[in-house]
Amino acid sequence: MERILSAQAIPWIFLAVSLVGATFTLSALLRARKLFVFIVPYFFGAWLTGELALHHLAWQVVASIVFMALGALQSWPGLLGLAITLASWVGLLALHRRGMGAVASFERSLRDGLGEAYQDVEPLPEQAPLHQWVRPFRLRQAGVERIADLAYADGGERNLLDVIRSRVPSEGRPILLQIHGGAWVISRKEHQGQPLMNELALRGWLCVAPNYRLSPQATFPEHLIDVKRALAWIREHAAAYGGDPRFVAVTGGSAGGHLASLVALTANDPEYQPGFEEVDTSVSACVPFYGVYDLLDRHGFRGFQSPVPFFERVLMKCSPEEQRERWERASPTSRVHADAPPFLVIHGTHDCLAFVEDAREFVRALRDVSRKPVVYAELPGAQHAFDIFHSPRSRHAVNATARFLEYVRSGSQARLDSESPPQERQA
Known part of the structure; x- marks a missing residue:
């Protein structure tokens, strides 16, 4: 039976x-x-x-x-x-x-935003190594070392950072500041951005990934202040690890994309640099992934799922009606200006946690005023957090980001060379 x-x-x-x-x-x-x-x-x-x-x-x-x-x-x-x-x-x-097919979206976006010259930057091989296909969550990379838990401020565990670099000794490496996401309330420096940082490290970059204070214990702008303290640490200490503090790009995903955008748009703002107002906190480029750009949700893109009550209770600790200006200053869409650094904004059409309409509005506002390139890559079908582990779309995102940053760096290096004394250039 x-x-x-x-x-x-x-x-x-x-x-x-x-x-x-x-x-x-x-x-x-x-x-x-x-x-x-x-x-x-x-x-x-x-x-x-x-x-x-x-x-x-x-x-x-x-x-x-x-x-x-x-x-x-x-x-x-x-x-x-x-x-x-x-x-x-x-x-x-x-x-x-x-x-x-994400490669076509990235190529079209880079060409439209930068012109044909971006193609001079050597791309990654289009086919990923076999181990990335078979073991997508294995994020350690041969030839790359991580120097962990360096203190950049006095806040204990939440004020530690990691340095990721190639094991091949070198100096003058351009620097990437990677800011983790996690809705401003969870996650750590080791949890995100690994495929991008590993690839850039192999290309000769120095990558820095900090923790920062989290809500609900922290109230905005404490998160941003911590990230700027990490940037101040880079200015002072990165050269000892082979970095060139004259070129720092910033990136991050989700809440990290929000903070990365604010870092890029609030350079040297004393409001966010208490006790270190004299430090240069400008960056040379910004690459936010699936970021949050309008805390006010002023266009109502989220409908009944508006995040405003969450922000009010956990992040801002006040209502928009009580302190509207403070909410505006916490929203990257409200902070755009003509001197913003070059941006590569990346977002997926199917993102259910940070809606793509928010990214489109941010890009529109930034393009209206910025004198620098604003590249926007909208990826059909991409969900939130698509770049955290190895996948075809993640690999294309890493490749596009690397090419964008190398393009910006080539222009920055040419400008630095032209400004240096003749004897220094000859040396």
Whole structure:
């Protein structure tokens, strides 16, 4: 009886597993952003499926083979499960193709924003190394070292930073300041930006990743002040690690994208440099990933999912009605100006945590006033946090960011050379 029951159950179990797999696939294919309490599980399903489509395809193939060997196709539920599974595979292949197609979006954006000269910067090989395909969460990179937990201020663990660089000794390395995200309330310096920092380190850059104080204990602008203290540390100490503090670019994702943008737009603002007002906190370029640019949500893009109540309770500790100017000053869209450094803004169309409309409005406002290039790369189908581990889309983002930064640096270096004394240039 148990064997008969088991044989009868197998097709139904296969159908259930097929529906689960198809649900993951659909979550990545469709843009569903206003799901209220279901937004977090939707995000994780869409994010991991969209970036790891071939991995999902692999487990679905293995599961299907096992179920078919057990007789799942002996009755109609199993046949229906097979049809659903085949449709899911088609969707997964489409997701993989969409991720690979990010290269076209980046190339078009760089060409439109920088002109054809950006192509002089050598790109990465388009095909990722095999180990990145097989082990996408293995983020250690041969030839790259991490010098961990250097104190940049007196705030304990939240005021530590890491230095990431090539093991090959050199001096005069351009510097990238990487600011982690986490909704201003969670995460650490080791958790984000690893593919980008590893690649830049191999290209001869010095990367610096700081912790910073988190809410609800911290109230804005304490997060920004900490990041600027890390930048002050770079000015004073980076040369000892082989860095060139004359060229510092800043990047970050999500909350880190918000803070990176404010770092770039509030250079040398004494409000955010208490006790170190004399330090130069300007940066040479900014690359925010899926950032938050308007804390006020003034255009109502989020509808009933407006983040304003969260910001009011956790981040700002006041309402927009009470201190409107303070909220404006905390919103990068309100801080744009003509002397902003070059920007590369990267955002996905399917981002359900930081809506793409916010990025479009920020780019429009910045382009209206900035005298420097403002490059905007909008990635079809990309979800939040797509660059945290290895994936086709992540690799193209790393490549585009590296080329953008090298392009900006080449112009900066030419300017520095022209300003240096003749004998120094000859040396």
